[in-house]
Amino acid sequence: MSGRLDGKIALITGGASGIGRACAERFAEEGANIALSDIHDDKGQETVAAVEALGQKAIYCHCDTTDENEIEAFAQAAVDAFGQIDVVVAAAGISHAGYDSGNIAADIEAFSEGYANPTASALVSLEVEQWAKVIDVNLTGVMLTDRAAARQMLANGDQANGGGGASIINIASIAARHPQVGSIPYTTSKAGVWMLTKSLAEDLGRHGIRVNAIGPGFIETPMTQLMQEFEEAQQPTMALTPMGRMGQPIEVANTALFLASDESSFYTGQMLHPDGGFFAG
Amino acid sequence: MAGRLEGKVAVITGGGSGIGRATAERFAEEGADIVIADIQDDRGQESVAAVEERGRKAIYVHCDTSREVDNEAMGDAAVEAFGQIDICVAAAGISHAQYVSGADPTEVNPLTPSVDSTIGFVENKEVGYWEKVLAVNLTGVMLTDRAVVRRMLAKGNPGSIVNIASGAALLPMPGDAEYAVSKAGVWSLTRTLSVELASRGIRVNAIGPGVIETPMTQMWTDDESWMAAYTENNPLGRLGQPLDIANTALFLASDESSFFTGELLQPNGGVFTG
Numbered sequence: 371m372s373g374r375l376d377g378k379i380a381l382i383t384g385g386a387s388g389i390g391r392a393c394a395e396r397f398a399e400e401g402a403n404i405a406l407s408d409i410h411d412d413k414g415q416e417t418v419a420a421v422e423a424l425g426q427k428a429i430y431c432h433c434d435t436t437d438e439n440e441i442e443a444f445a446q447a448a449v450d451a452f453g454q455i456d457v458v459v460a461a462a463g464i465s466h467a468g469y470d471s472g473n474i475a476a477d478i479e480a481f482s483e484g485y486a487n488p489t490a491s492a493l494v495s496l497e498v499e500q501w502a503k504v505i506d507v508n509l510t511g512v513m514l515t516d517r518a519a520a521r522q523m524l525a526n527g528d529q530a531n532g533g534g535g536a537s538i539i540n541i542a543s544i545a546a547r548h549p550q551v552g553s554i555p556y557t558t559s560k561a562g563v564w565m566l567t568k569s570l571a572e573d574l575g576r577h578g579i580r581v582n583a584i585g586p587g588f589i590e591t592p593m594t595q596l597m598q599e600f601e602e603a604q605q606p607t608m609a610l611t612p613m614g615r616m617g618q619p620i621e622v623a624n625t626a627l628f629l630a631s632d633e634s635s636f637y638t639g640q641m642l643h644p645d646g647g648f649f650a651g
Numbered sequence: 652m653a654g655r656l657e658g659k660v661a662v663i664t665g666g667g668s669g670i671g672r673a674t675a676e677r678f679a680e681e682g683a684d685i686v687i688a689d690i691q692d693d694r695g696q697e698s699v700a701a702v703e704e705r706g707r708k709a710i711y712v713h714c715d716t717s718r719e720v721d722n723e724a725m726g727d728a729a730v731e732a733f734g735q736i737d738i739c740v741a742a743a744g745i746s747h748a749q750y751v752s753g754a755d756p757t758e759v760n761p762l763t764p765s766v767d768s769t770i771g772f773v774e775n776k777e778v779g780y781w782e783k784v785l786a787v788n789l790t791g792v793m794l795t796d797r798a799v800v801r802r803m804l805a806k807g808n809p810g811s812i813v814n815i816a817s818g819a820a821l822l823p824m825p826g827d828a829e830y831a832v833s834k835a836g837v838w839s840l841t842r843t844l845s846v847e848l849a850s851r852g853i854r855v856n857a858i859g860p861g862v863i864e865t866p867m868t869q870m871w872t873d874d875e876s877w878m879a880a881y882t883e884n885n886p887l888g889r890l891g892q893p894l895d896i897a898n899t900a901l902f903l904a905s906d907e908s909s910f911f912t913g914e915l916l917q918p919n920g921g922v923f924t925g
Contacts, residue, residue, distance in 0.1 A: 568924040575886025575921050587910070612849030617910040624907035633902065636861070636895035638886055639924035640917050644910035647845050 373401025374631045379452040381445065382406045383435050383515050384462030386413035387471055388591030389541055391420070392619030393459045393626045398426040400627060402457065405448035407433035407441075410471060427452070435462045435511030438518075445518035454526050457630040458538040460515040463508045463593075466553055467500035471592045474599065480553075481596060485603070492554055501555045508559035512540050513566055516581070520574060529578030538574075539629045540567050541622075542583040544645050551588075551607065551648075560585075564641055571639030580638040582629045587645025589617040613646035654682025655905045660733040662686040662725065664716050664795050665743030667694035668752050669865030670815055672701070673893030674740050674900045679705040681901060683738065686729040688714035690743075691752060708733070716743045716791030726798035735806045738904045739799040741792045742815040744867075746830055747771070748780035752866045761826030763870040764877045768826030781829045788833035793840055800844075800853060809852035813903045814841050815896070816857040818919050834859075838915055845913030854912040856903045861919025863891040886921035 380397045384390035385406025391413075394404045398421040406421075406428060408414040414430040421428035429451045433444040448455050466480040484492065516538055523529055529536045545557040546564040563583060570581040588594055588607055594616065597604040608614055621644045628634050629642065661678050665671035667689030675685045679702040687702070687709055689695040695711040702709035710732045714721040729736050745752075749759050757763040761771025769775065792814050803810040817834040824831035841857040848855060862868055862881065871877045872890065882888050895918045902908050903916065917923070 571921045571924060572886055576888065580887070580921075612846045613910070613912060614850060621910035624909075625911075628902045628907065633898035634918070636887065636889075636891045636918040636920050638921035640919075640921075642911075642916060643914050644908070645914075646910050647849050647912040647914075 373399065374627065374633070375457070376401035378402045378456040378630070379448065379454055380404050380457040380459065380630065381448050381455050381519055382459045382461060383433065383511075384408060384541075385417050385430075386410045388461070388593060389586070389589065389619050389622045390459065390461035391417045392623035393461065394428070395420050395424065396620065396623035396627055397457070397630065398424040398428070400631075401426070403427040403452050405429050405431070405444070405451060405455075407431045407435070407444045408462070409434055435515055436506045438514050441514045441518045445522045449522050449526075455519050455522050456536050458516065458519040459541065459626055459630075460512045460539070461541045462511055462515070463541065464504060465556055465593050467503040467555070469593070474595045477596045481603075496554060504553070504555035505559050505562070508556070509562040509566070512563050516540065516566070516570060520579060523579055524577060535632065535635060536579045537630050537634070538570065538579060538581045539626050540581070540583045542567070542585045542641060544585050544587050544643060544648050546583075546585050546641065548649060550610070567641065568639045575638050580635070582634070582637050582639070583641040584622060584625050584629070585641045585643045585645065586622050587611060587617055587643065587648045589619055589622055591619055611646040611648050615646065617644055617646060654680065655901065655907070656738070657682035659683045659737040659904070660686070660729065660735060661738035661740065661904065662688065662729050662736050662799055663740045663742060664688045664714060664791075665815075666698050667691045669742070669867060670860070670863065670893050670896045671740065671742035672698050673897040674742065675709070676701050676705065677894065677897035677901055678738070678904065679707040679709070681905075682707070684708040684733050686725065686732065687711045688716070688725050688743070690715050694753070716741075716795050717786040719794055722794040722798040726802050730802055735808050736799050736802050737808060737810055739795065739810070739812045740815065740900050740904070741795045741813070743791055743795070744788045744815065745784060746867050747827055748783040748829070750867070755866065755869060757870045760870050762824070764874045771826030771828075773828050776828070784829035785833050785836070788830070789836040789840070792837050796840070796844060796855070800848065803853055804851065810854070811904045811908075812844070812853065812855045813900050814855070814857045816841070816859045816915060818859050818861050818917060818923050820857075820859050820915065821925060822923060841915070842913045849912055854908070856908070856911055856913065857915045858896060858899050858903070859915050859917045859919070860896050861891050861917070861922050863893060863896055865893055884922065889920060891918060891920060
């Protein structure tokens with residue numbers, strides 16, 4: 371049986387956990403080999419093992435996506451290992467400046483004041499370092515990832531004619547459209563990813579590279595631990611989610627699979643929302 | 652190998668040609684049995700044959716989707732033939748009041764490049780034309796969805812409804828306001844239905860295709876200068892094919908889109924990304 375990504379090479383940032391790991395596993399099931407990066411090396415190696423257990427090849431690179439040298443080295447390592455890059459999933463991201471995947475204490479520290487004083491202005495107490503950190507990881511990091519991958523794709527020849535086409539998938543968020551669902555730097559960074567996606571669709575379409583985004587709703591990942599642990603953190607957002615549940619990483623991975631495969635070959639510059647109907651649009 | 656819609660039953664209106672036909676064929680490849688509804692009986696029967704060639708079952712039902720009784724009879728025929736309805740693709744639609752699939756009178760189509768589009772401007776609009784397009788494109792989709800939802804709820808099975816809207820749901824269409832308004836209505840209907848049905852296991856999404864090579868876009872695709880301008884402005888530089896929409900419908904129909912409801916997916920080659 372042939373997989374829907376047979377012979378494809380996927381580069382995935384944030385591949386150690388959550389959405390990134392689910393994409394790595396789902397893509398491997400469909401025949402792709404995976405180059406993944408993260409800053410959590412142990413968990414990154416676990417993803418490598420998961421891909422290998424599914425019968426595909428994987429390499430892991432430690433990579434801070436905000437460092438252009440590291441991201442260029444990661445893309446080069448992917449090409450050195452597998453010859454080319456066909457698919458990108460830019461999944462590395464943070465929800466606040468102190469975010470540390472898997473460390474719920476950091477989330478409690480970041481958000482407890484907001485829960486205690488929901489009407490207080492978040493802007494007036496926002497420190498520029500917090501803003502800069504989130505924008506750096508969530509927006510500049512995605513641009514650097516896309517740029518490094520596009521450079522390798524185009525160096526490998528134009529993807530439009532006989533190149534088979536390539537697909538870049540940026541993980542944004544429903545926060546790109548809805549201000550209620552995250553901190554000010556977070557929502558702004560994700561809106562930036564959305565416009566970056568649209569601009570890159572224009573820029574790269576002629577070269578056979580499609581660029582789309584996924585804007586997930588609330589998904590059970592390390593980033594939403596607070597919501598999973600505390601009813602008072604979950605209730606307000608579930609009230610806005612008609613399906614009345616959080617999503618699973620596989621539901622985002624299946625969306626990424628659609629966008630990675632040739633079944634979405636007429637999609638570029640779009641954002642898909644596996645969000646349980648959040649605000650119905 | 653099990654198909655992605657193995658054992659599912661899909662109702663497809665407008666199944667005789669274009670997007671509806673392609674969707675019927677694609678779904679059959681993935682293991683679904685199909686109810687084809689259309690007003691063009693010969694082409695509907697061709698779609699039945701195409702499904703059967705792929706090893707699945709199909710029935711054809713003559714259905715004017717703007718008529719309540721026709722939709723209800725289609726729903727009954729589907730349940731009688733296959734026991735239940737799992738998937739609905741509401742693809743029946745017209746681009747203007749005098750549209751006939753496969754025989755578009757392009758000389759009266761306000762979208763035809765060689766026709767002065769002001770014939771269709773609102774100031775010149777005949778209310779009968781307006782009503783006809785809304786009756787088929789908007790009321791027709793509501794009636795189809797209603798007939799299907801009634802039978803899904805009666806049976807208690809989960810379901811996925813896919814309404815074919817258009818990029819015109821979000822864009823102006825000078826000369827053809829009724830088409831744009833009808834498609835915007837389909838998108839709004841989709842969102843409301845998605846909330847009404849979310850807690851009862853029925854997902855409702857829409858597709859807003861760009862320019863797809865079907866009988867409905869022939870007035871454009873036959874025109875060389877129109878095509879040159881289109882190709883110039885489209886990041887992917889090509890027309891969409893019915894299969895592009897069928898693959899989108901497959902994604903929305905299958906469990907792989909289990910967290911999608913109330914969404915509009917836009918396979919349009921990047922012409923509109925708002």
